[in-house]
Amino acid sequence: MKKTIAVTGNTGPKVRSDCEITLELTDKWGIIIDLTSKVRTLYGDSIVKLTNDVLGFFGVKNARVKILDSGALPFVISARLEAAVKQLTDSDLEYLPAFLPENGYATIRDRFRFSRLYLPGNNPGLMINAGLHSADGIILDLEDSVAPDKKDEATILVRNALRQIDFCGAERMVRINQGERGVRDLQQIIPHNVNLILIPKCESPDYILRVEKEIEAILRKRKLKNKVFLMPIIESAIGVENAYAIAKASENIVAMAIGLEDYTADLGVQRTTEGKESFYARTRLVVAAKAAGIQPIDSVFSDVSDMEALRATVLVSKSLGFEGMGCIHPRQIPVIRQGFAPDNAEIDKSKQIVLAWDSAMKNGLGVVALGSKMIDPPVVARAQKTIDLAIRLGLIDKNWIQEDAPGENKL
């Protein structure tokens, strides 16, 4: 039997940009709204109007609604209201806020994935400015960071966030739940231009195929053409043993990550900063990923205050062959980016390759050599990627070619 009173969202002295909704369906007297808000003077009328709109959309005619608002944006308020209605009634309707046109961007297989910022799926305050911190990817997490009884409302909130928050070009990622719940999550998430789905606790290719089939079905049904890539996360001993098979399970897999908290728990060992206990798993994962032609991604570093230890971990990670790492705080992003970024020697070599190639093309030469080594197109492409990255990271000027090239006009 359905409940009679629903409570969704969050409130409390530390909660910002969220609201708590208490909804009680009644028999008469229409919609009665009791609004407490720190922005009441500025947005009181619009919050009341939105509340009436959402309840009207779901056909709720009589209800008491108590709103404790700490500056929630409209898409948060509507998500909280929708979640409350759905706790009390059966409805397949979705109250969708506008999809921002700037959120329609696609992603590509081999883009950089140095840093991916995890955002707890039920915490809107952390989402709003997340795109400003220049992470390569933003992960809206429905799994471990969301309490079991908050999963439904988090899914609605994440759906709205995908439509309403501009993540400024970061790859738009969602980590779904495990098992059947994860497959169900896809229904509400996939139609809103998700670039990549993270699949937690992967142990075999079967589940990945299941997820992939579901995504394809949703895209087909909605006549959507966007690409949705996959990133399995290996978090157990059996997962590590099956790493290559998992990496090869689908063409849509572009990267594979390792989750060390669960992995060390599975082994029954302590997770240490130096990471001896996970050395085998990490190198095994790197080799499997490289063999499958995808990016190996390292586990998150959980001490957000220790930047020096993070820096050291990133350097080890890069030296093992990893091409990225998860972040749990925006402060970690620049450290991780700098760690995985090309160093001066790499940049200089890339510059030489690109310049040699350009000059060979200009002079109509079919064969390109740098010193005694031949250069073929993939090498140039990789060098160009390094250069693009260095420009993006502000390590070299975008007009470097004019400054570095031994141009004819220079005297």
Place this chain on the structure above:
Amino acid sequence: MTVKTVKNAAGRLVPTEINGKTVIPFKGVGRHKPEGRKYAPPIPSCSDYPEDGNKVVGSLEEALRKCGLKDGMTISTHHHLRDGDLVSNKIFEIASKMGVRDLVWFPSASFPCNDPVIRFLDDGTINRIEGSMNGPLGRYVSEGRMKGTAVLRSHGGRVQAIQDGEVKIDIAVMAAPSADSFGNAKGTGGTSACGVLGYAKADIMYADKVIVVTDNLVDLPCFPMEIEGNYVDYVVVVDKIGIPEKIVSGTTQITKSPDRLLIADLTASFLEKSGILKDGVNMQAGAGGTSLAIAVFVHQILKNKGWKSKLGFGGSTKYMVKMLEEGQMGYILDAQAFDLDSVASIERNSNHVPYPVFNAYNYHSKGNLTSMMDIMILGATEIDLNFNGNVVTHSDGYLLHGIGGWQNCLHARNVILPVPLFRDRIPVIVDKVTTLCGPGELIDVIITERGIAINPLRKDLIDSVKDSGLPLRTIQELKEEAEKICGIPQKPEFEDEIVAAIKWVDGTVIDVVRKLKIK
């Protein structure tokens, strides 16, 4: 009560009379030229003071009685004890018991610990406060419950008003962490050290009567004296003038907020790329979490480049002290110390010097320090499309802050406001500021997490960063982005009644705050 209002040079409707006194509407920056001579207190005579110099009396009540406390007097206090102040409220408790009415409280600032004075506003002991009001006091005034009209002045405007005789202080009660029996006093020593008494100078020079209250009576001379005993009438010794941990923070902390850190990072980049930050620069920054982060980033730039700032004006913090001690800053001139490291530095470093606000900020003097500053980092509650700034009211119309030194600091060469584009859902950049505190022509750069807007009047600055890769926007674009995310806010509604006047640095009235319409 309706009063006659006129439109001032900033286009704001302001009264020509406040609390029964004629006032001058704002005429434009630098336009009002004062006439006449400075105010002077009565001439005292040594024959009225003990020859042995011992001015100690038994209690604060006795001192107040001896000063002739009576109805309608103006009582000044200074805010160096911050939220740990145990003296100010006591004055009004005594006055209330004595049955004195209609006092004017003239503090250099008020803090939450002063909220109990609401009781004395209610019972008629105090007619009005001329000073900053926030929290419950701000609410009290905004709802029209204070009998007189509040007058808000900057720190510099306050000393200007004292010097020019706009405000005649009858009794100045100066709490002092150390004092001797003659009345010499300083901000260090004892258990209530606050570092500097940078706000006390005008009060002691111009008040009719001066009482020094201390919990640390030292042998004569209390050295180095910031308050000189020659200005002091009575010395009162009490158990405690303040709660130490609320006087200075144990340590000021850099913001941990990722968004604020981003703003700080952008600000430091702007300072570097625009060329404003250079060898020999003079600068001032506040003690807010974002300002501290900026100070740390700036310190790093100075270090990397081998540059040195000639002087920094305080509010000092441990981050400024670090610059001083590591050789990236020549001097700290200091009007107030924000943390324990700064208090200790004043005693330790001969180039960390107490410097009164009276000299640094007074607009009616022969030049002052703020216009010599190259870099000034300030905040604001609202900024509008004309770069006008508001620091006293919240967007919902309630009084929220005092002006502090904000207006005075606007005279620096480069005034930079690092602010979030919105706080929770409240946009900081708006069509028109709720209350005008600073004219836009003096505000140069707004730095938000979503972009930097440079005042179009500063073509030189715009040119200096046009190819820098910094995220430059117009202020209009920033406002639109804030509204796109937050929604277009409604405006608070006001009654006609004026509850507070905002003075400009020259004593003219730049704007008023009206009573809120309570729905």
